[in-house]
Amino acid sequence: MFSRRIDGCPAKRESHRHTARFQPQERPRITAFIAIAACLTTERAAQDGRLNTTYKALLGKLQGEAKDDLVTAERAWLDFHNKSDSFESALYSDGRVADLEVTQNEVFRLCERANTLERYLSIANDL
Known part of the structure; x- marks a missing residue:
């Protein structure tokens, strides 16, 4: 292939x-x-999947206020992520290279958030 x-x-x-x-x-x-x-595009899908899997696993480990706080934090992060994407789309000039730059930045944000959630999950697993 x-x-x-x-x-x-x-x-x-x-x-x-x-x-x-x-x-x-x-x-x-x-x-x-x-x-x-x-x-x-492939990497974005992989990082988004990793983020979702880790989030669900972490959510399953938490209870009460900690669980509610995670949901609130994730919603805030999603808002930040979407607004960053919109801003970058407006900032970079139109065109193929700009599209790649915006997508690459999105991949980096997804990866960074997945890494953060994995660290939280590691801590939650130790509790």
């Missing part, structure tokens, strides 16, 4: 056709862009 790797991310096999929209000399750049976008 994958024919080569770019920066450690698998790139799907590409068709050897090109559309009238892209000139043949642009093909390597377009192909690289698509591969990077696919990699970021």
Whole structure:
């Protein structure tokens, strides 16, 4: 299914056709862009899944006020995450590279939050 790797991310096999929209000399750049976008999309889904799994596990370990506080904190983080995404979309210029930058920042935020929740889960497991 994958024919080569770019920066450690698998790139799907590409068709050897090109559309009238892209000139043949642009093909390597377009192909690289698509591969990077696919990699970021895959990583975003993986980090989002890790975050959700860890959140549910942590939620299952907590009770009472601690559980309520986690729900409140996660809602606040989601609000921050969504507002950061909106801000970055407005800040960066329109275009393919801007889309990659916004997606990469989203991946970093998801990963950072998942890491934080994993640390909390580790503490909760020790209680």
